[in-house]
Amino acid sequence: MSRPLLEIPRATYDALIADLARSGRGVKESGAFLLGRTGPTVRFVSDYLMYDVAAPVSSQKHAYVVLTGEEMARAWQHCYATGLEVVADVHTHPMGPMQSDTDQAHPIVAVPGHVALIVPHFALRDPEPIDLGVHVFEGANEWRSLLRQAAQDAIRLT
Amino acid sequence: MHKRIIVQAAFAKDGLIIKVEEDLVAEPLNAAVLAAVPSEHTSAELLVFDEADDDPETRQFAEDEQLQHGRVVHVTRCRQVEVVVRYAGRKVERRFAPATRVGRVKRWAAHALGINASDANELLLQVAGTSIQPTRDQHVGNFVEHSTCNVVFDLVRSYTVNGDATVSADHTKLLEHLDQAPFLMGEMNGRWRLRDISWPIAFIDIRARDHREYTLRLQCDGYPGMPTGAFWDPESGTWLPAHRWPRAGARFGAALRTDWQGGTALYIPCDRTSIAGHEAWLQLHPAWTWDPNIGIARYLQVVWTMLNGEDYVAPAA
Numbered sequence: 001m002s003r004p005l006l007e008i009p010r011a012t013y014d015a016l017i018a019d020l021a022r023s024g025r026g027v028k029e030s031g032a033f034l035l036g037r038t039g040p041t042v043r044f045v046s047d048y049l050m051y052d053v054a055a056p057v058s059s060q061k062h063a064y065v066v067l068t069g070e071e072m073a074r075a076w077q078h079c080y081a082t083g084l085e086v087v088a089d090v091h092t093h094p095m096g097p098m099q100s101d102t103d104q105a106h107p108i109v110a111v112p113g114h115v116a117l118i119v120p121h122f123a124l125r126d127p128e129p130i131d132l133g134v135h136v137f138e139g140a141n142e143w144r145s146l147l148r149q150a151a152q153d154a155i156r157l158t
Numbered sequence: 159m160h161k162r163i164i165v166q167a168a169f170a171k172d173g174l175i176i177k178v179e180e181d182l183v184a185e186p187l188n189a190a191v192l193a194a195v196p197s198e199h200t201s202a203e204l205l206v207f208d209e210a211d212d213d214p215e216t217r218q219f220a221e222d223e224q225l226q227h228g229r230v231v232h233v234t235r236c237r238q239v240e241v242v243v244r245y246a247g248r249k250v251e252r253r254f255a256p257a258t259r260v261g262r263v264k265r266w267a268a269h270a271l272g273i274n275a276s277d278a279n280e281l282l283l284q285v286a287g288t289s290i291q292p293t294r295d296q297h298v299g300n301f302v303e304h305s306t307c308n309v310v311f312d313l314v315r316s317y318t319v320n321g322d323a324t325v326s327a328d329h330t331k332l333l334e335h336l337d338q339a340p341f342l343m344g345e346m347n348g349r350w351r352l353r354d355i356s357w358p359i360a361f362i363d364i365r366a367r368d369h370r371e372y373t374l375r376l377q378c379d380g381y382p383g384m385p386t387g388a389f390w391d392p393e394s395g396t397w398l399p400a401h402r403w404p405r406a407g408a409r410f411g412a413a414l415r416t417d418w419q420g421g422t423a424l425y426i427p428c429d430r431t432s433i434a435g436h437e438a439w440l441q442l443h444p445a446w447t448w449d450p451n452i453g454i455a456r457y458l459q460v461v462w463t464m465l466n467g468e469d470y471v472a473p474a475a
Contacts, residue, residue, distance in 0.1 A: 065320035066319055067315075103321070
């Protein structure tokens with residue numbers, strides 16, 4: 001078993017999955033910035049900011065995730081106000097947890113080590129970490145993907 | 159002979175063009191620049207900086223700047239600008255000469271934040287709290303906050319897209335219809351709700367007159383062509399057995415017959431399997447025929463109508 005990359009309180013994880021499902025309603029993709037602090041080896045998630053809150057206009061206009069520069073800056077302002085970092089991001093897919101070409105080309109945070117989670121089936125099927133895609137940005141447009149048992153090992157629910 | 163000089167300043171973010179004598183340099187040149195400052199912005203504290211007198215410590219972050227003395231100058235009262243760049247909850251800070259180009263500041267910030275140079279290509283600086291995204295040739299001193307020598311930038315991507323673009327056209331069309339008024343009105347009014355999609359299958363719960371919910375399993379490949387399907391038991395993951403089907407009276411004839419296609423297709427005109435060989439239904443029951451513009455809500459409306467009529471009968475089980 002490998003070392004976890006992300007640590008998320010179970011209650012936060014459950015609330016996040018419910019909010020993703022609510023936001024997408026099974027018909028569109030939804031997402032969130034995962035906020036917290038970065039430790040030496042583990043990223044600790046303590047809160048999240050839904051895209052439909054940070055980017056209400058884009059979320060209404062598109063069936064997939066879009067963030068304009070202004071909307072992204074609004075999220076950075078939220079981080080500044082709360083003292084939290086974006087330690088990971090999450091978005092849903094209609095089907096599987098693998099990254100699309102646009103996911104790979106557009107890291108939400110382009111710092112190596114950033115973690116992008118993908119929740120399949122619009123987060124409608126009570127997904128557990130084993131169902132998610134855990135994609136680690138390695139810089140220079142390179143990613144490392146963890147699936148199934150590796151995804152479960154990468155996310156520790158506390 | 160005259161030459162043209164570009165003056166940048168907080169009051170001239172896009173640059174002010176002035177003409178001066180060709181051979182003017184140093185103090186006489188600065189005096190000519192200050193003399194061209196609009197009267198509402200003049201002050202005894204104003205200083206002139208030539209952008210070619212750049213800071214050697216940040217020169218490594220310059221990119222094709224082609225600096226040349228006596229061509230672009232900056233007017234300000236700030237000898238240094240305190241720059242903060244915020245990115246995803248992290249921030250980096252540094253002092254810059256006011257005539258430093260924003261492109262250089264961005265490259266420094268990306269480096270300081272640990273962002274690979276190739277990944278930084280699509281990032282840009284945006285003045286915090288505004289929608290101003292300076293160009294790479296503008297001076298950092300143009301963006302100091304009022305009566306300070308400070309500027310805060312957010313490092314952002316101008317446009318970020320995440321999502322699965324590999325979704326097929328028929329799947330996309332179904333998702334589009336599920337987000338439109340005919341379906342949403344039924345959902346808001348409690349007539350039905352989307353349970354799940356496991357493409358090409360959509361599972362939708364329909365509420366009957368007695369508030370029981372029946373799950374429809376609809377196969378939607380080829381959408382907005384007709385779907386086909388019938389009642390489903392989500393607990394067991396199998397077609398709903400005949401004894402648990404609802405019944406309708408004479409008004410809907412045999413629409414809810416359980417012996418048709420082994421209970422895998424409703425015997426109605428908007429079902430793909432059932433309309434085959436029953437084209438006469440198109441004239442007999444025009445209100446129940448498929449309309450690709452309305453889409454899945456038409457199928458659901460037909461089923462909901464059967465389950466909410468006076469002659470609806472709940473299964474005994």
